[in-house]
Amino acid sequence: MEMDTCTAEESQQDDRQDTIMPAHTNIKDIKNKSRRAKAFVEMKREKRKVGICFFVVGVCLSRCRPNPLCTVLAIDIVAPFAHATPDADTCLKKLQEAKEKKKLAAKLGKNAPAKKQPHTIESLREKDDTMVEEEDEELEHEEANDEYASYFTKSYVPKILITCSDNPHTVRNGLLVIHLPEGPSALFRLSNPKLCKDIHRDYNEITGHRPEVILNNFRTRLGRVVARMLGALFHYDPEFKGRRVCTFHNQRDYIFFRHHRYEFKNTEKVKLRELGPRFTLRLQWIQQGAFDGDYEWALKRHEMETSRRRFFL
Numbered sequence: 001m002e003m004d005t006c007t008a009e010e011s012q013q014d015d016r017q018d019t020i021m022p023a024h025t026n027i028k029d030i031k032n033k034s035r036r037a038k039a040f041v042e043m044k045r046e047k048r049k050v051g052i053c054f055f056v057v058g059v060c061l062s063r064c065r066p067n068p069l070c071t072v073l074a075i076d077i078v079a080p081f082a083h084a085t086p087d088a089d090t091c092l093k094k095l096q097e098a099k100e101k102k103k104l105a106a107k108l109g110k111n112a113p114a115k116k117q118p119h120t121i122e123s124l125r126e127k128d129d130t131m132v133e134e135e136d137e138e139l140e141h142e143e144a145n146d147e148y149a150s151y152f153t154k155s156y157v158p159k160i161l162i163t164c165s166d167n168p169h170t171v172r173n174g175l176l177v178i179h180l181p182e183g184p185s186a187l188f189r190l191s192n193p194k195l196c197k198d199i200h201r202d203y204n205e206i207t208g209h210r211p212e213v214i215l216n217n218f219r220t221r222l223g224r225v226v227a228r229m230l231g232a233l234f235h236y237d238p239e240f241k242g243r244r245v246c247t248f249h250n251q252r253d254y255i256f257f258r259h260h261r262y263e264f265k266n267t268e269k270v271k272l273r274e275l276g277p278r279f280t281l282r283l284q285w286i287q288q289g290a291f292d293g294d295y296e297w298a299l300k301r302h303e304m305e306t307s308r309r310r311f312f313l
Contacts, residue, residue, distance in 0.1 A: 122252060126310045130221045139221065147182050148228045154236050175281060177229060183289040184296065186229060188255070188281040196276035205261070206275050209242020210235045217250040222297055223313035226283060230255075244275075253311050255281040283313065 027043070030036040105112040117123060132139055143149065150156060164172065175188040196203040213234045218227040230248050238244075243263070249256045257279050260272045285298040297312070304312075 121309055124309055128220055131219055132224060147179055148232050151232045158235060178290050184286055185290055186286040187284045189284055191280045193279040194277055199276045201276045207242045209239040209244055211244035211246045212238040214247040218313055220313060250313050253313050
């Protein structure tokens with residue numbers, strides 16, 4: 001019979017042909033269990049190869065900037081697909097230039113040229129007449145005589161009173177700050193709150209040491225008032241032994257609060273460990289006095305937010 005005269009080599013070749021299944025063939029049509037399993041594994045392997053290739057090509061061609069994944073796999077994976085788009089050569093060229101710049105920077109060390117800052121909405125913000133310069137004598141005079149002057153001159157120990165809604169089921173979506181006795185008062189919209197348990201931290205890690213306070217990127221006169229108001233919520237004399245840091249970072253008029261503890265790995269490396277909680281604030285209005293003065297500023301979105309590059313803090 002024909003099956004008896006079939007050589008071992010031809011039988012192995014038939015098995016390979018059955019394993020490498022045509023694109024239109026369904027795995028269910030293969031009745032042999034072992035061949036069906038081999039065909040399934042081969043199909044998954046081919047799909048994985050194609051998926052990785054097109055993912056890397058997509059990342060390279062869409063960003064056209066150095067990326068660790070692109071750098072490692074560019075020669076082995078991106079190059080075979082270079083014919084798929086005319087921009088592939090440009091991407092590979094830029095990857096090579098980035099590698100050369102990195103080598104040059106490592107060679108020059110401290111004398112290496114500064115990196116170019118990327119263009120973002122924050123860096124391209126519209127200039128405002130109220131933006132603060134580094135040395136502004138008029139602003140220094142105003143802050144030396146404002147409501148927070150006695151706090152920053154350390155003439156008294158700050159005391160904080162915290163209250164909340166009496167309804168435990170109410171969603172906390174606002175933060176009202178009143179500086180007694182003379183004000184001002186401010187309302188912030190509170191969003192994205194995360195407690196310690198939400199970021200997988202134990203609140204027992206938080207010690208009783210007074211934290212350092214960092215107020216970052218408040219660049220206008222209004223921003224300076226808000227920063228001084230938030231800074232006055234903490235004691236002016238931090239206890240550095242606790243290594244606690246509370247940060248208020250302003251970005252596009254959204255104030256991000258983070259609470260960290262820094263840990264020294266050695267004399268050169270420092271690691272930040274987030275303790276929580278975290279939340280985001282946005283100023284809604286600020287008023288003189290304690291609910292009895294004029295509004296210094298109020299957010300009117302449809303009237304004021306006329307440009308994506310216009311910010312107030």
